Amino acid sequence: MSSNTPATNRQWILRQRPAGMIKENDFECVEVPVRAPDPGEFLVRNLYFAFEPAMRGWLNDVKSYMPPVGLGEVMRASTVGEVIASQHEGFPVGTLVSGMLGWQEYATIDDSAGPMGAARPLPPGVDPVLSLSALGGTGMTAYFGMMDIGKPKDGDVVLVSGAAGATGSVAGQIAKINGAAKVVGIAGGETKCKWLTEHAGFDAAIDYKAAGDDPNFLRDRLREECPGGINLFFDNVGGDVLDAALLNMAENGRIVLCGGISAYNEDELPPGPRNYMQLVIRRCTMQGFILIDHFHRAGEAVRELSKWIEQGQLVHAEDIQEGFENTPKTFLRLFSGANLGKQLLKVAERSHGGTS
C-alpha cells in the first residue's frame, strides 16, 4: 500500500434515468473510500473527463451497442489520469493513462478490459488533452467515419452538421485534406461559423440559428451553397437538418450517420426523416457506423491524424471547463451547443510533472 492513497473518492453516480432533457440532478455526487491497489492493480487520479453526445444514449434503459449505465453506478466516460500508486510493473507511478474510468476522482483498476477496452498508457509525448480530442475517440470517429464510410473523392461537395463540434470539425477537415472541392459546415451561431471558415478551413458555414421563423431556411441555404448537390453528408445531428440535406443531395450521394444529437433528449423517438424517399429518387446511400468496430485500426488513425496536425493541415479546438463539481453542468453544455470543439473538464492537476 502506498502513502499516496488518498482517503476519499468523489463519484458522480446516475441517480435516476433522465426524462427528456438531462438535468444536473439526474446525477448525484457521493463519497466512497479509496481502495489501495492490491498486487497487479494501480490507482489512477483522473485529470480530465471527456464528454460525447453518445453518452446520453447510455442513460436510457435500452439495449444498444453498449449496456446502459445502471442506476447508482458511476457515470461512464472517457478520462485521462495519472497513476499515483501502483502494484503493477507496467503502470508505475507517474504514468499517464487513458480509459473509460468514469466520472470519479480516483479509480483502482488492473489491466483487464472494461466495456471499451482496458486503460492504456498514453504514448510518450502525447498531450493528454489531445488524447481525448483529436487523437482520441472523437478524432478517430471522424477519421473512420470519413475515410472508411464516407470515402471523400476528388471534387466532392461535402456537408458536415454539428460542424463546430469535436467530431464534425475534424471530419470536415479530413474531407478537405482528401480531395473535397468544397466543405460546408452547419453550426449554431456566428462565433462558431467564423471559426469554421477562418480557422478550420471550411469553405462555407451556415448558421442554423439565423433561420428565425423560416422553416425552409436550411434547405434554401444548402441549395445556394451546393447548387450541384451534396456528394457526401456527414451527419451528427439528424432531425430537420437531415431532412433539409436529403432535399439537396446529388445523385449517388452518400450520407454518413455519425449521430443524431437533435433527438438524444427526446422522451419518445421523434418522427424520422420525412424526406428519406429522396434516397430512392437521388439513388443515395445512408450508412451508420460505430467507432468500436474500428478500434483495431486505432494506430493508423492516430498516426494519420498526428501527421495532419503536425503539418498544420488539421486544426483542433477544445472547450476546457474546470472543477469536479461542474461535471453534470459541463455535460449539459453539449446539448445547448455551448461548446466549440471538444468538451472537456479538468478535474485535477498532474502531480508528477509533465504538461497537463
Next chain:
Amino acid sequence: MSSNTPATNRQWILRQRPAGMIKENDFECVEVPVRAPDPGEFLVRNLYFAFEPAMRGWLNDVKSYMPPVGLGEVMRASTVGEVIASQHEGFPVGTLVSGMLGWQEYATIDDSAGPMGAARPLPPGVDPVLSLSALGGTGMTAYFGMMDIGKPKDGDVVLVSGAAGATGSVAGQIAKINGAAKVVGIAGGETKCKWLTEHAGFDAAIDYKAAGDDPNFLRDRLREECPGGINLFFDNVGGDVLDAALLNMAENGRIVLCGGISAYNEDELPPGPRNYMQLVIRRCTMQGFILIDHFHRAGEAVRELSKWIEQGQLVHAEDIQEGFENTPKTFLRLFSGANLGKQLLKVAERSHGGTS
C-alpha cells in the same frame, strides 16, 4: 396511309392532380382522331397496360427522376402493342412493341426516344405478358435491386416487403437463388401468404393484416422469424414496415429501398422512419436506386431472369384485368393491395396472330 387506321383513339388523360388517395375521376376518358402514320412512323394498337406504384409519383407536380404527367396529358404507362399500320421499315405491320405508350388505345409514333426510351420490338418468342412483368421493368427492378444493391450472400436472412407484388415476389426468389438461407415475405392476407410459401419458394410469410390492434405485431413476428437478425431487407413499402424491420436488422445489415407505397397517396409526406438511428447502432446501410440507371444492362437481366424461369427456379404471377374502360379502376387495385403479382390490363386482342 394504311386502310388499317381506325377513326377514333380513346385516351385516359389526367384531369386533375389527385389529393391524397387517387380516385377514378382524377382521370377522364376522351376521344381524339387517330393520325395515320407519316413516312418514318408507325401506328400501334395497345394490347396490355402495366401498372406500377411509382406511377402515383408521376401525378404530383414535383421534380423527381421523371417529369410529372401534365394536366390534360395521356397518363404515362408501360404498354405492349401491335403495329397495325406502318411507314417504317423496322416496324412492319404485326410487330409487337413495348414502350411507354400510355393509357390510350392507339399511338402514332416514330422510333425516337421518349422519357423512358423508344418503343422497341419484342424479341422473337417473348410473351407480351412476361415482357411487362418478370421480363419487363418489374423483373429488372427486382434483378438490379437485389443483385447490384442488395447483393445477397450465402447464408443471408432476407426480408421482402410487398412480397406478393410483382417486384417483391421476384426479388425474394432471386435472393433464394443466390444463396440466401431464409427468405421471409410480408404480404397482406392469407391467400398471398400461402402463395409465397407454397408457390414462390419463400421460407416464411407474415400477414400484416393479422396484426389487429397490436402495434408491435410486425416487430415481434420478425423477431420470431429472424431471431439472428435480418441481413438484407428489400423494402417496397416504407412506413411502419420499415420501422419494424429497423428494429430487427442484423449488424452490418443492408436495406434496399425500392419504393414506399405506404406513403404514395398521402397529401403531406408522413413522418419518416422513427427508428432510423438503428442504422447507426446496428451499422447498417440503406440505399435507394432507380431502374433507369441500370437500363444499359437490360440484356443481362432478361437473360438471367429468362434462364431462371425456364429452369423452374423463378415463379411469376400476373393479375390480368380486362377492358380499356377499367383502366383507372385497375390502377387503384395496386393501392388497395388487391393484386397478386404484376397488375396488368388487357385492352385489345392481337389481330395478326401470335400468342397474346
